[in-house]
Amino acid sequence: MLRLADTSIRLYRKKNGKASLRLRSYLMVNTNTGFRLGAYLRDISCELTLSSGVVIPFDEIGYSHAVNCKYEMETMVHDFWASAVADMPIIKDGVGILRVDYHLSFTGHPSETPKFFEIVVPLLKRTSRHAL
8 A cells, every 4th residue: 555656775974984874755655535644654664674684774754744745646645754874884885675664544443454565675875965
């Protein structure tokens, strides 16, 4: 029911030596009617598994709560962002597995269980504009 429009995760080196991971995308909600996502999305979380097996949880996750989000072709489109900070001695282009866990509940009934999706995503090394 949920998916992301863009899954590119950008990697930046912070001044303290840690790596900053940033995902900026659109949350796509397949539905036959528009609704206020914040009223029914009980939980959402993300984690990235690197090719080394290291798992990095995203500690900051957000989405637009706007009632007037884009709704066309039986899809609601909300801004979405997630970020994390991790110890990564080397940052480089690569791939990882992004897991997004979410719980949509319209009635509060126990049958509305949490769901998730996993997708292989590109990891893109970026440099600060100030470093140039």
